[in-house]
Amino acid sequence: MERRFACTVCGKCCQGWLPLTIADALIHAHRFPLAVLWSTVRQGSKAFTLTRKLGFAFDRKTALRITPLAYIPPTLSCPALDADNRCSIHAEKPLRCRIMPFSADREMADQDDLLIPRKDWLCDVSEVAPAVYRDGRISDDSDFLAERKAFQEQAPVMANYAESLLKRAPQLRVEIEKLAKRPAGGQMVLKFSTLLRKVPGADLSAFATRQSAALQEALSRLPPDAEADYRKNYADWLEEMTSLSKPHGEPL
Ligand code: SF4
Ligand code: SF4
Numbered sequence: 001m002e003r004r005f006a007c008t009v010c011g012k013c014c015q016g017w018l019p020l021t022i023a024d025a026l027i028h029a030h031r032f033p034l035a036v037l038w039s040t041v042r043q044g045s046k047a048f049t050l051t052r053k054l055g056f057a058f059d060r061k062t063a064l065r066i067t068p069l070a071y072i073p074p075t076l077s078c079p080a081l082d083a084d085n086r087c088s089i090h091a092e093k094p095l096r097c098r099i100m101p102f103s104a105d106r107e108m109a110d111q112d113d114l115l116i117p118r119k120d121w122l123c124d125v126s127e128v129a130p131a132v133y134r135d136g137r138i139s140d141d142s143d144f145l146a147e148r149k150a151f152q153e154q155a156p157v158m159a160n161y162a163e164s165l166l167k168r169a170p171q172l173r174v175e176i177e178k179l180a181k182r183p184a185g186g187q188m189v190l191k192f193s194t195l196l197r198k199v200p201g202a203d204l205s206a207f208a209t210r211q212s213a214a215l216q217e218a219l220s221r222l223p224p225d226a227e228a229d230y231r232k233n234y235a236d237w238l239e240e241m242t243s244l245s246k247p248h249g250e251p252l
Contacts, residue, residue, distance in 0.1 A: 004127065006124040020095075033072065036195045037189055051065045054152065055158055069189070112136075219238070
């Protein structure tokens with residue numbers, strides 16, 4: 001089985017949530033409003049075993065994929081997308097953008113459906129596009145392997161983060177148990193500060209100053225009278241980041 005794929009620079013995939021490694025989240029903290037996405041993956045799904053290794057083994061039947069996220073509404077483009085639909089930070093763009101449309105949180109043999117363009121995407125999958133995926137192997141897998149390596153290196157941080165937060169917040173465990181019952185899995189967005197303290201060496205105050213700028217910008221980009229959930233989250237997180245950026249500040 002072979003898949004062909006080429007980007008025509010339509011910019012359509014540069015919209016909405018963008019999954020990041022922890023390192024990319026910290027690098028781009030001045031640019032992206034950040035959150036953490038917890039997704040349940042059920043036993044029996046193709047990604048279950050890998051998710052237990054890279055994320056958190058919640059119980060025997062449920063694994064948690066934990067993903068830092070550029071938390072952007074699905075109706076809005078990435079703040080780094082320019083007016084010509086080109087990435088304005090091409091040389092320093094996050095790993096996920098480099099391996100697009102592949103994703104290293106799935107096995108390499110389980111990428112086939114990612115090469116089918118979503119609605120409105122103008123990717124070239126015709127016979128003239130290069131063959132990028134054949135018999136479960138990515139032709140040029142260097143960026144895929146780089147993202148997988150980053151996931152492996154951050155796995156102990158993610159496991160420690162999930163374990164300690166679930167201990168501190170028993171209600172969270174109840175919510176995850178509810179989400180885990182959904183056949184296709186469930187998702188929950190948490191504020192980035194829940195993860196920040198568990199990242200070794202993170203400079204909380206410097207991070208908060210940079211993230212405050214991104215949240216202010218994100219608030220200004222929201223259309224009036226729309227995206228109320230995003231507006232509320234950005235405003236709450238901005239208040240917290242402003243507090244954290246001061247000497248002796250603490251997450252709210
Ligand atoms: S960083 Fe660049 S490539 Fe990635 S989503 Fe934003 S505009 Fe697109
Ligand atoms: S949707 Fe496809 S063609 Fe458009 S920018 Fe993304 S990868 Fe390129």
